[in-house]
Amino acid sequence: MSVKVTIGLCVKDAAKVVRTAFRSISIQDYPRELLKLVIVDDGSSDETLSLVTKFAKQINIKTFVASTGGKGLGAARQIVINNAEGDYLVWVDDDLVLSKDFIRNAVEFMERNPTVGAAQGALVPIRRKTIIGIIDYGVIVNPNLRKPKRIGAGGSIFRLKALKNVGGFDVRIKGAGEDLDVSRRLIRSGWELAIISTARFYPKYQPATLKALFKKHFWYGYGNHFLYHKYKEQWLLNEYFPPITLLLGLRGSYLIWRTTKKKKGLFFVILHFVATLSRYVGFIRSHLNAYGHVNGI
Numbered sequence: 001m002s003v004k005v006t007i008g009l010c011v012k013d014a015a016k017v018v019r020t021a022f023r024s025i026s027i028q029d030y031p032r033e034l035l036k037l038v039i040v041d042d043g044s045s046d047e048t049l050s051l052v053t054k055f056a057k058q059i060n061i062k063t064f065v066a067s068t069g070g071k072g073l074g075a076a077r078q079i080v081i082n083n084a085e086g087d088y089l090v091w092v093d094d095d096l097v098l099s100k101d102f103i104r105n106a107v108e109f110m111e112r113n114p115t116v117g118a119a120q121g122a123l124v125p126i127r128r129k130t131i132i133g134i135i136d137y138g139v140i141v142n143p144n145l146r147k148p149k150r151i152g153a154g155g156s157i158f159r160l161k162a163l164k165n166v167g168g169f170d171v172r173i174k175g176a177g178e179d180l181d182v183s184r185r186l187i188r189s190g191w192e193l194a195i196i197s198t199a200r201f202y203p204k205y206q207p208a209t210l211k212a213l214f215k216k217h218f219w220y221g222y223g224n225h226f227l228y229h230k231y232k233e234q235w236l237l238n239e240y241f242p243p244i245t246l247l248l249g250l251r252g253s254y255l256i257w258r259t260t261k262k263k264k265g266l267f268f269v270i271l272h273f274v275a276t277l278s279r280y281v282g283f284i285r286s287h288l289n290a291y292g293h294v295n296g297i
């Protein structure tokens with residue numbers, strides 16, 4: 001295989017976890033001469049930037065390191081696109097564990113499916129030690145494995161041509177939601193999204209407390225507000241409607257039980273309300289901050 005691939009890693013205040021990403025990149029069995037690594041720091045206040053700079057000097061891959069100065073995740077991802085080389089762009093989050101054949105299997109899938117603009121790897125079911133971890137796992141389980149309507153950036157591969165075709169990432173997006181936004185634009189432009197069953201990954205660190213769960217989903221809600229004003233799609237509001245929240249919670253409980261076989265997953269119905277409340281608070285805070293109320297959106 002002689003297809004060139006760029007690996008994108010966007011980080012911020014990730015000194016405690018970023019070594020997980022380093023290892024995931026280092027163990028890939030894809031030819032080093034066909035890889036380029038682009039790392040963008042989004043204004044970290046800890047030692048993240050120094051860690052990635054050191055890693056860039058040690059790894060036997062062509063590497064480019066940059067900083068946004070704190071402009072946000074959308075801007076960070078766009079810097080990766082602007083400096084990418086080759087046909088594909090693989091995104092690695094700071095806490096993701098990738099199988100060593102992740103890139104190879106992802107590229108092979110994309111080469112066989114030219115109508116797919118982006119595809120996410122398969123989330124590996126792993127044992128969670130806490131009920132919060134089980135709940136958070138259930139939130140990100142994707143029940144539609146054939147043709148998803150949206151995918152996350154972490155643990156995914158994008159066709160670089162497709163990304164550039166839709167204008168890349170929205171640099172106005174400061175935090176969560178940048179991947180959902182580009183997913184919509186890819187589908188609207190005629191590209192398909194997919195899940196790659198042979199490219200496996202999982203996040204090593206997940207919320208272990210209610211506070212951590214609240215904080216994580218707060219930012220999801222904050223980002224949803226921006227997307228609501230950009231697209232005016234009703235589902236972004238519907239998920240906060242109590243009956244729908246209950247149905248989503250019941251479905252989530254079933255998915256967790258089916259995947260993990262843990263009876264504790266039944267508590268998902270209750271904690272799903274906590275996560276939904278967190279997103280609702282984030283949505284309202286975003287509205288009060290007028291996030292998304294500018295530039296005609």
